[in-house]
Amino acid sequence: MTALTSAATQPLPLDDAHITDPQAAKAGRQARPLRFITCGSVDDGKSTLIGRLLWDTKAVKEDQAAALRRDSTGKQNELGLPDFALLLDGLQAEREQGITIDVAYRYFATDRRSFIVADTPGHVQYTRNMATGASTADLAVLLVDARAGILEQTRRHATIAAMMGIRQFVLAVNKIDLSEYDEAGFQAIARSFREIALSLGVRQVTAIPVSALKGENIVLRGDDVMPWYTGPTLVEALEKATQRTGQTTGFRLPVQRVSRPGEGFRGYQGTVAGGSIKPGDSVVVLPSGVEANVKAIVTYDLVRNAAVHGDAITLVLDRPVDVARGDMIAAIDQRPQTGRAFNARLVALSLDGIVPGKRYWLKAGSRRQRVMVRPTSALDLTTGNWDDAPFLAMNGIGVVELDFEDTAIFDNYETNRETGAFILIDPDTFNTVAGGMIDGKRSKAGRFDALPDADRATVTLPARLLEAFLKTEFARAHAGEIRVTAPEENDGE
Incomplete structure (x- = not known):
């Protein structure tokens, strides 16, 4: 989204005309919302930033706005705006202490895209909640206080997000107004974080100077006070982000239940965790290594011609196979x-x-x-x-x-x-x-x-026989239990 005026000079009014329905269908939006998290150290302004983002994108419904006005009594900032963090921090303990404890999920949309944001806590003792939010995210918005710079918790959250497979970061250098809009300080923080990101295998970093309180470079630009910044606003960066697919494996069906409604039917139920499948495809049941072909794919209301990642299905094989809960049915040519x-x-x-x-x-x-x-x-x-x-x-x-x-x-x-x-x-x-x-x-x-x-047993084989053995179905199914050592490396195990 593009704005022509600074948010600091144009604070949004608290009238009902500001409220719209975020569920309204808008042309051009992608089918699946982009999922992202806000993370960073405590008091860096994560909840305030997301609250302001929801407000400025008009994702706050009338009843929510009324509650926000009521709950913000005596807490308005110098611009006369409410405490935006209250849109995310709903627990009594969060409001009493002014901190985030649990993960809060919110939906909002712009003209171009829809989003699901997870506001995660910054305190060290709630690291588990941050990791939960990161586990399903496509992108991480990492906040840093412009005055404090990168802290230990900043590094921890960046590392966890990278471990969870997130490869897109937006570095939001918040409270830039309290550092007198210092360009040199912003650039120094951005350089330091890019070095950290590279060490984590993350190369896609967008650094943005923002003021969550004043709304500068969130939805509306802050050109009046930061003419030196020419990059995207936060919402523009989110609109351009890519969704993570992360599914480069073959078919995967972790078996949750074996269905036997009658003597003539045996099906294996679960949610497809990777790849796709269709009748006639060859599969292998692990860990047993038994192979079979797919006879039919059944759902609650119909027989399907194919199933893809995320589908809950019942898989029927062409022969009786001993399969139990916890086993996995996988593509025969792309095995885990x-x-x-x-x-x-x-x-x-x-x-x-x-x-x-x-x-x-x-x-x-x-x-x-x-x-x-x-x-x-x-x-x-x-x-x-x-x-x-x-x-x-x-x-x-x-x-x-x-x-x-x-x-x-x-x-x-x-x-x-x-x-x-x-x-x-x-x-x-x-x-x-x-x-x-x-x-x-x-x-x-x-x-x-x-x-x-x-x-355990040690078996010595000629190289040609060993090579043939390692290609067998048994060897592939028990690969983790077989250790191969060259004669000069044999340590007696």
């Missing part, structure tokens, strides 16, 4: 990784952190498995370095080794965020203690202590 040992990145969410060698429940989709976690390194948010760390403290971000009791099934998180993500559950308290993303499979077999050495 299977094995008992994987590398992953974790965000620790419990007070006790991640205890090395402790057994946890790992929940991924409909599958729950016992796993042993061994932290190997942790991110130093001050220096940006990954340091050796046998323990992962609360809110720590680290690299771990996962050793499973039985075969696990994963994709790399970068290629499929649904089949590459998981949570860890404490078996004693049933609390969620960490969220994680699969980086890749380890090169050696798992070391879960429920598998004694007596259950």
